[in-house]
Amino acid sequence: MGIPGIPDSLNRPIGTYESARWTGKDGKFWYFESGYISAMNGSGWGADLWRYDPVLEQWAWVKGPAAPNFTGNYGVQGVEDPNNMPPARGFGAATWTDTTGNLWLFGGTAYIDDYIYYSDLWRFDTSTENWTWINGTQQVEQAPIHGTQGVPDISSTPGSRAEMIATWTDRDNNLWLFGGQAIDSGAVIASDLWRYSIADNMWTWMKGPSTYWSPGSYGVQGVEDPLNEPSARWAATTWTDESGDLWLFGGRRTNNWYDNLNDLWRYRISTNSWTWMNGPPGTLSDTGAMGNLCEEDLLYSPSSRFECTAHWTDRDGNLWLWGGRTSALDQSKSYLNDIWKYDVGTNTWAIMGPEQPADAIGNFGQKGVPDPCNRPYGAMGNMGWYRPETNSIYLFGGYQFRPELPSSPALRSLMWRMELDTNCIQYPCPYVCDGLSLDVETQSASNGQNNGLAILTTGAGYAPYSGWLNGQSVVDIDTLAQLSPGYHHLVISDAFACSDSITFYIGSVNEGGAGNWHIHQQGASLLVDVTNSPIQLQAFDALGRLVLDQFLPVGSSQVAAPGLAQGIYVFRAVGQDDAVKLFME
Structure with missing residues (x-):
């Protein structure tokens, strides 16, 4: 984090999700490290404030605790104090930069046993680098008080809210807010429009219904x-x-x-x-x-x-x-x-x-x-953040796609x-081409016998896909049915010509024993069903070596086979002519 207020190339905040951010009047970028964080000093909700200088390309930690789940220090409402600090929060707290360069923060959520919603309004003075609690209450889970539409009122308030990315500052230095998640006997979705007058320290309900889940009216x-x-x-x-x-x-x-x-x-x-x-x-x-x-x-x-x-x-x-x-x-x-x-x-x-x-x-x-x-x-x-001097956009943090998962x-x-x-x-x-993967799962019928069906899954690729099975083009590469016993080679290619291949095995039909018994694999074990009379079950590997010799009574028996490596084995009952060839996975 470095020294408070001092930019350094080694400084770097933690990337979080739906945190508060502003652009200062001097062109510097501000970041309230709200949202869920997971770091060496603990996991939870952040409350530290950072500033990024796009000219120096360096971060400076300005204020706030390094540890998560800070409970805040409200001080006296309307009175600036170096010790004042908002509680940790995240999930789309509302933000504004006013025409004088002050940064404003409203609402948001934190998690203390359950999600809680804030209704407090804060101002950060970038010249003194101090917070002031301006409006709202320290109490959480507050329902809106709409008052009369278009009429400012000291008691009017949007209440506790989150997911309020929809904010604006107008030319008269008023702060505007639309919708978001409000609280009214639980979380609800709003479509009301609010204006906050900095000069009068009052909210005004300007437009939209005071009810929730509105379908709107498009005209x-x-x-x-x-x-x-x-x-x-x-x-x-x-x-x-x-x-x-x-x-x-x-x-x-x-x-x-x-x-x-x-x-x-x-x-x-x-x-x-x-x-x-x-x-x-x-x-x-x-x-x-x-x-x-x-x-x-x-x-x-x-x-x-x-x-x-x-x-x-x-x-x-x-x-x-x-x-x-x-x-x-x-x-x-x-x-x-x-x-x-x-x-x-x-x-x-x-x-x-x-x-x-x-x-x-x-x-x-x-x-x-x-x-x-x-x-x-x-x-x-x-x-x-947008920097008009260079017509460039800066991006930081957020939930980002992970191709490996x-x-x-x-x-x-x-x-x-x-x-x-x-x-x-x-x-x-x-x-x-990064992360395109192919996997095949062979399915068995209800009696455990392989039915020649293969289910395909792909990861990190882009449709449409093309496929070739054993050198022949296939149209449906999600499911391959009626495959003959033996080895098969599958190649897929996605819309950007990235490809992957896999070789898989379809086992032979595992019936036999003149109707007296049948066998199939269950993990590292074998399930053998014997009818009529007991059998002496033997198994031979591909070199003809005896690897299993066990007496089995009439009924279903589970035979442990941890020593059987992957490969083809021949199973037979002593004294019977029929045998079963089985591929052990």
Whole structure:
């Protein structure tokens, strides 16, 4: 962590998920290491504050405890004090940078026996580097108090909330907040719009229902109407355009993992009205549509997603986003690293790169050296900062795709800088083949006899797949049926020509003994069913050596066979002509 306030090339915070982040008025990046952390000094929820200097490319630990699960020090409400500090928290606490450069923090969650939701509002003064508890209560699990719509009231409050990525700061230095997870007899999904006046220290309920789970009212696309309202959602993406209008995209509609949106909305402060601008109206898990790189069209839009926390407005007023998580493309492959640009003037989206499916494998290149073929892993809930001086985006942390274990993402503390290519020069980047794997499971019938069926599973590859079995092309490579006994060789290739191969064995039919007995393997044992009369069971290896000789009574017997290595064995009953050939795995 280093010395508080001193940048150093050796300093580095822990990568966390859905932590709070800001861009200071001086262009430095701020990071409240909230969210779940696991480190040498313990596991839990973080509360330390960091600053990154993009010119020096160095981190400085500014304030807060190194150990997790800090309970906070509120001090006196409204009074700045060097000892004040917010409690540890995570999961989408709301953040704002005001017009004077102060950093604001509201709500979020922590886990103490169960998840708790905060309703406190904090201000961090970047000049004095002190926290002040400004508004809200120290009590958790507080329901909203809406009051009268459009009327400021000292008692009005959004209540305890989390997953509030949808925030804005307007030109009059007011802080805005939309939806998220609220608390009202349990966690609920909201669609209300709130404004906080810094000057008056009061919240105002501005728009949207005071109830929850609202389906919204889309109206006519592109037509502003006071009755229009976005549906309830959390972990949505936001921007402020050059005119001061507030924009909202996507998010998660319910607590269902697959209920994600890709609709785009504009809110005009002067008229207090929403306009549905782009994307399908309320469609869940929509795949979106894209053309060639940098090609704009009214029909194009990003796929539905949530926790797309890297978003920015560029120097020309365009709205950008990177990554997030989707269930639209493939429910088992959902971490994104695509870049999209929205042109406010033409109401069109364009994909800016890379043209890859979800769960793309990263290509790191050489540290500190730009390369058009470098790319980070797909991620959700990461930190993103935009630096207009260089027209570049910085990415840090978040849950990132892990090719060696796709079902379990990794928390990485890597910082990426992406220099945006507005000219859209396309480079022939080689695809990185990393982690494509093939496995085969042979299935047995209910009586233990192999039925010639093989089930295939693949990992870290990209559909569509091609397959060749014993040199012959196969169409269905998920299930191979009616395979003859013996060895088989299978090769697969994915959409990017990455390939893997495997050799597997289909055992012979294991019946015999003139109907008097049959045998099949169960792990390191053999299950032998004997009818009519007892047998003396013998087994011979491929060299004809006797490796098993055991008396078995009538009925089912489990025979331990730990000494039988993998291979083919012949089993026979003494005094009987029939034998069974069995492949021991």
